[in-house]
Amino acid sequence: MAGAEWGSLEQCLEKHIPPAELREVKRILYGKETRKLDLPSSAFEAASREDFELQGYAFEAAEEQLRRPRIARVGLVQNRTPLPTDAPVAEQVAALHKRIEAIVEVAAACGVNIICFQEAWTMPFAFCTREKLPWTEFAEPAEDGPTTRFCQKLAKKHDMVVVSPILERDGEHGDVLWNTAVVVSNSGAVLGKTRKNHIPRVGDFNESTYYMEGNLGHPVFQTPFGRIAVNICYGRHHPLNWLMYSINGAEIIFNPSATIGALSESLWPIEARNAAIANHCFTCAINRVGLTNASLCSFKAHRDFGYFYGSSYVAAPDGSRTPGLSRNQDGLLVAELNLNLCRQMNDVWNFKMTGRYEMYARELAEAVKPNYSPTILKE
Numbered sequence: 377m378a379g380a381e382w383g384s385l386e387q388c389l390e391k392h393i394p395p396a397e398l399r400e401v402k403r404i405l406y407g408k409e410t411r412k413l414d415l416p417s418s419a420f421e422a423a424s425r426e427d428f429e430l431q432g433y434a435f436e437a438a439e440e441q442l443r444r445p446r447i448a449r450v451g452l453v454q455n456r457t458p459l460p461t462d463a464p465v466a467e468q469v470a471a472l473h474k475r476i477e478a479i480v481e482v483a484a485a486c487g488v489n490i491i492c493f494q495e496a497w498t499m500p501f502a503f504c505t506r507e508k509l510p511w512t513e514f515a516e517p518a519e520d521g522p523t524t525r526f527c528q529k530l531a532k533k534h535d536m537v538v539v540s541p542i543l544e545r546d547g548e549h550g551d552v553l554w555n556t557a558v559v560v561s562n563s564g565a566v567l568g569k570t571r572k573n574h575i576p577r578v579g580d581f582n583e584s585t586y587y588m589e590g591n592l593g594h595p596v597f598q599t600p601f602g603r604i605a606v607n608i609c610y611g612r613h614h615p616l617n618w619l620m621y622s623i624n625g626a627e628i629i630f631n632p633s634a635t636i637g638a639l640s641e642s643l644w645p646i647e648a649r650n651a652a653i654a655n656h657c658f659t660c661a662i663n664r665v666g667l668t669n670a671s672l673c674s675f676k677a678h679r680d681f682g683y684f685y686g687s688s689y690v691a692a693p694d695g696s697r698t699p700g701l702s703r704n705q706d707g708l709l710v711a712e713l714n715l716n717l718c719r720q721m722n723d724v725w726n727f728k729m730t731g732r733y734e735m736y737a738r739e740l741a742e743a744v745k746p747n748y749s750p751t752i753l754k755e
């Protein structure tokens with residue numbers, strides 16, 4: 377299984393496939409070509425100085441007579457944890473704040489309206505360890521914890537909506553922990569929060585010892601730049617999870633994640649992209665980068681957790697997608713979306729019209745009953 381030495385699928389294709397054939401390969405693998413965004417050279421200089429990758433693409437939509445284009449720029453951030461995992465907790469959090477602040481500066485220079493960070497971005501990905509301390513010390517209140525206050529400052533300064541996935545400690549309700557994304561409006565106010573609905577029980581991703589299944593349903597956040605939702609990590613394997621955000625009106629669904637090569641790298645390009653197609657919306661898949669190096673783990677197997685392969689990308693409702701960020705570098709992916717494409721694709725494919733939701737609602741209501749017997753016809 378490749379680690380950091382293998383840069384990305386895109387780099388490999390560019391290197392080995394002749395240009396004419398590459399066009400066809402990309403047409404089939406990536407759908408309609410996304411236009412490269414003309415980002416300021418100062419942004420590229422700053423990204424290079426700060427040692428992270430910067431890429432930008434735009435998705436086009438057809439011109440309409442009655443609606444103007446509804447343009448939103450999103451920023452997806454993937455990053456390593458800058459300090460070793462045995463550094464003091466407060467220092468690790470401060471180092472991550474500093475790193476993200478620098479990346480958000482560049483996002484602002486690129487005109488980003490909505491930015492989203494990776495899952496549990498203020499901490500190393502320690503949920504593999506089953507150990508409580510020090511990892512639970514990274515949990516913070518969603519409404520007014522230090523990270524939310526930090527994001528509020530960024531949001532206000534840059535007139536940018538900030539989606540901040542953290543480990544939440546709900547001090548008002550029994551100190552319960554949740555895997556939460558806080559959505560901060562561009563005004564700096566906390567718009568609300570959403571919680572991870574599905575908890576992995578796969579391989580070392582046994583996260584149920586740390587936080588509970590989300591109890592907030594599928595909220596959608598109205599921002600001046602479009603309606604957004606957050607489907608956290610493992611929720612991307614659940615088509616009904618995406619569907620409910622879409623039914624509640626999401627035009628952009630972020631999927632902040634933490635996942636490793638051996639488990640999911642071949643699923644990664646499919647799932648968020650398929651969700652964009654099936655739900656007539658944009659999806660933004662974000663994965664962290666590097667080794668988890670959770671050096672305090674007592675079990676060797678959990679010290680060597682696997683390689684987080686980055687490869688963050690954006691997919692559109694017409695099935696097109698951006699290239700991914702690399703597998704081995706911190707990065708900012710900027711994508712310009714014309715949200716009119718959502719309804720345009722809805723009108724082409726009519727999945728909402730043909731979805732037969734009332735039939736599934738009826739059948740599912742029966743299927744979850746303990747005495748349900750599956751409809752199997754036999755000779």
Ligand SMILES: NC(=O)NCCC(=O)O
Pocket residue numbers: 495576581608609610611633634635636639640
């Ligand atoms: N953090 C998390 O939910 N990881 C699960 C692994 C995966 O869904 O690929």
